[in-house]
Amino acid sequence: MSSPSLVDVPGLNFDWLNLDTEQGMRVNAGRRGLTLEQINAMTYGVDPYDEGGAAVFKPRGARADERSPRHARQYRSKADVWSESAMLLYEEANQRQWSSAVDIPWDEVKPLPDDLEWAMCTLCTFLTQVEFIAGDLPGRFMEQVHPDHFEAQLFLGTQIMDESRHLDVFRKRALVNGGGMVDAGFGAINLLAVDDFTEMTALLHLVGEGFVQTLFRMGELISQNEAEKKIFRLAAQDESRHLAFGVTHLKYVMDTEPWRKEELHHYLDMQEGALGQSQQASLTTNPTTGEALAILAGGGIEKIDEGFQKLMIMRKRQVNEYMHRLEVIGLGDRRERMAAGMRELLDPVK
Template structure:
């Protein structure tokens, strides 16, 4: 190996095959004004070396009394290239700055950034808006917890007793509804991801995994709906209107609040309900797997907003306004698809007897109460007093998400 600063013999190696790497390494071993003699057998070495030296700001000379030998004197110009350079924070989470400049762009956190280059359009660029200390741990957990629909679910599993056709239709209707809602839950983090400054890479990674989770949920719910060849269920105008308000929210914190804290938080109870009352093992399994994923999404949403509200106590006013604004926008819609409500009652009932239907109806009412209780608990964690948390929970969309 060549010792930096020593005479450099390139042998037959030319610049078109990487000789510049050895020359550059040799020059780094001497101070400005220091000299390195380069020898080589490539016929074009002198031409290429002269051009390279001029471009990098070094002095070039031919050694007159020696064949194919050239002298390089390290110049200051290459050092000037990095004058004014800055570090983009430090690599780990402790090195995050409050507001990374747009000029840092896609550079890795901790990289030495050469001056110049374009500004980028990442508009979610403030730590207090996007960061949560839990984000790195949640991402590590999420990455380790990814599952493959082809292997995590036994799609050939059969129930102990055949599922009646009308109960199967109820499952299909609920799956159709879940697909619709999970597609909204996919689009929202994907849209936010594209706006987050890459300096907050753990948040980007977490949003990317969240979108991947939702894409997987769409897949398994669609596959379960079509498992026995029946047609998909219905999609209500009120349900789509409710989800449209999520897509229309541009603020990162408010979108996270409405989707993850309230919507997906309510879905935790719904997925638990489906796992408990599923008439077949496939439905129970996919409800369980999706619930584990959704719990992570809710945890990030709550952690993010807890972090932000600690910095800005006025945030709660904005959260309240977001709930009220969404409620006012949906006040004239029908809310939850009636076909979905009926399907949930039938699944909880398990049969068509009047006593079973009454029992199923009561269990769906218990589901509503469980959703409300979970929302109130999460709102309390964000600093809302109990009476206000109860009031705001009651204003949440009847579509659940």
């Protein structure tokens, strides 16, 4: 016996269903499941020559309802928001979410001497400030992504989730072991004045998160226990995605709109200048946190000089990794115009 279908119901037919869009995609889920990349085909794929029409409430590949209102605040040009890695990074972010509540071995945090505990609380308060901005800023741009380029918007959504977790894990570490939140000095407030997607990406994803990622990746040096090591390791993994988005977005801009090179250099001139005033060997945006890092890296306040020497190695690594990313983007000529305090740390060209 066949079950009744819509067409059997008197007065109902498929008139409501618009079939003049493309039909017939068949995709098998692969090793990583069914990914966005796999369905990025036919008219549902992102148009490589897209110059973005006016944005309306229309998912890519669908036909817009004629009444659909326009969005006034959305970028039209693909290069304004696009990264060739956005869909991959989005999928990866979904697969690699972790929980600050249960994935960190909090029992491993044991009472520490006061200098080390206060230093860790200072660093964690500073990172809480920084992570807040790292989530807040992409949040401001989510609604400006054209629906045709939605993968970039989805990626920003995962970044906001990641940064929320970073904010909360560093807050937990500051409060879990008898210390507290302190005055950790200046954060990264200048980023909140950013007014453009690519400017955000240059300042936040490339410079800010690049430096933070190097710091996290060297977390072994400043950690006092397995819980802290794991916090830094997992947070570094997340930052790698944010950084990859930044590098691939800026590379896309350089590949497709090379005349914007000076604009990109200008963003970096500003950010390197802002960092140069306060960084020196501190790796962060203020001397208070720099001293806290040196105490942690040295293993106590009496070994702060040793700590500063270790920080200098990290600082060199930060700057050289930054230079490498600039080369990938197509901004290798920045070597000559980098802020002096950073340029002097560059390894010679091989």
